[in-house]
Amino acid sequence: MPRVRVPATTANLGPGFDALGLALELYDYVSIEEAPELEITVQGEGENSIPRGPDNIAYRAAAAVYARVGRKVPGFKIAFENHIPVARGLGSSAAAVVAGLVGANALLGYPLPQEELVSLAARLEGHPDNVAPALLGGLVVVVLNGQQVYYQRLDPPPGLSLQVAIPHFTLSTRVSRGVLPAMVPVEDAVFNLSRTALLIAAAQAGDLELMGKAMEDRLHQPYRLRLIPGMPYVFEAALKAGALAVTLSGSGPAVIAFCRGSLPKVGKAMKEAFEEHGVKCEVKELKPASQGAILC
Ligand SMILES: Nc1ncnc2c1ncn2[C@@H]1O[C@H](COP(=O)(O)OP(=O)(O)OP(=O)(O)O)[C@@H](O)[C@H]1O
Numbered sequence: 155m156p157r158v159r160v161p162a163t164t165a166n167l168g169p170g171f172d173a174l175g176l177a178l179e180l181y182d183y184v185s186i187e188e189a190p191e192l193e194i195t196v197q198g199e200g201e202n203s204i205p206r207g208p209d210n211i212a213y214r215a216a217a218a219v220y221a222r223v224g225r226k227v228p229g230f231k232i233a234f235e236n237h238i239p240v241a242r243g244l245g246s247s248a249a250a251v252v253a254g255l256v257g258a259n260a261l262l263g264y265p266l267p268q269e270e271l272v273s274l275a276a277r278l279e280g281h282p283d284n285v286a287p288a289l290l291g292g293l294v295v296v297v298l299n300g301q302q303v304y305y306q307r308l309d310p311p312p313g314l315s316l317q318v319a320i321p322h323f324t325l326s327t328r329v330s331r332g333v334l335p336a337m338v339p340v341e342d343a344v345f346n347l348s349r350t351a352l353l354i355a356a357a358q359a360g361d362l363e364l365m366g367k368a369m370e371d372r373l374h375q376p377y378r379l380r381l382i383p384g385m386p387y388v389f390e391a392a393l394k395a396g397a398l399a400v401t402l403s404g405s406g407p408a409v410i411a412f413c414r415g416s417l418p419k420v421g422k423a424m425k426e427a428f429e430e431h432g433v434k435c436e437v438k439e440l441k442p443a444s445q446g447a448i449l450c
């Protein structure tokens with residue numbers, strides 16, 4: 155029976171809205187086998203909230219692989235051991251989609267190449283920046299062109315360590331995208347595109363300080379502020395404690411600080427700032443994951 159290990163991901167990295175994602179060393183483990191009926195069990199994160207029926211996104215992803223190769227969709231037995239917090243901005247939905255795709259592809263003897271899994275995943279998730287690093291690992295630049303996906307994977311820069319403050323409240327990507335404007339000023343677009351380009355060049359050169367300077371954003375974070383109490387104070391606290399940069403993780407509410415090496419005092423400062431604004435949170439120190447989803 156295939157058992158898939160799939161990493162958490164942090165999308166956007168500040169300016170790279172819907173275009174950049176980084177895999178993290180925090181994993182869900184998902185076992186999948188054919189069965190007469192659909193049977194889903196969940197242990198760990200999301201055990202009280204994750205759908206157990208045909209609306210489960212890992213099931214829908216597995217069914218999509220069978221349909222894509224012209225096979226009748228069977229029932230499945232799917233067992234989740236989840237460590238990625240759900241609806242916090244750490245790619246839980248992308249991990250579930252990727253686990254379903256990779257597991258089903260293994261059950262069928264690997265008919266679909268990786269490029270096709272990336273493009274199926276992007277279609278199922280709606281945006282590609284979490285699913286691509288969840289599949290490929292590392293830092294991924296990804297572009298949607300209609301039904302096609304173009305991407306380039308980079309190794310994570312050496313020495314990078316992340317302090318992640320994960321609030322106890324959930325925020326769905328749907329709600330967090332709902333506050334974004336339909337139009338933005340040209341100067342804000344230029345602000346972001348110049349920083350995104352610099353961020354990738356700096357990551358390739360392994361220049362963590364320059365990466366840090368490139369991680370500001372004007373396209374999504376300013377609009378999401380009002381959904382996350384204390385967010386500017388948490389950002390300020392992380393920078394003051396020595397982070398190179400700090401961003402929302404994906405669509406939030408988790409806040410992720412980019413540091414050179416292990417800096418627990420950054421996580422502690424973020425936690426205190428959240429708590430001063432009435433938000434309980436957990437802090438994790440994570441490293442970038444070079445490896446994407448694997449069978450284990
Ligand atoms: N293991 C899982 N199996 C099935 N569905 C899941 C699983 N994990 C998460 N989900 C679904 O994904 C939803 C959360 O997705 P959402 O995109 O809002 O947040 P996220 O993926 O955790 O964060 P982000 O996309 O910002 O990184 C949950 O409410 C749940 O319906």
Ligand SMILES: N[C@@H](CCO)C(=O)O
Nearest residue numbers: 165171172327404405
């Ligand atoms: N790029 C997406 C990531 C959400 O997972 C967003 O910020 O809405």
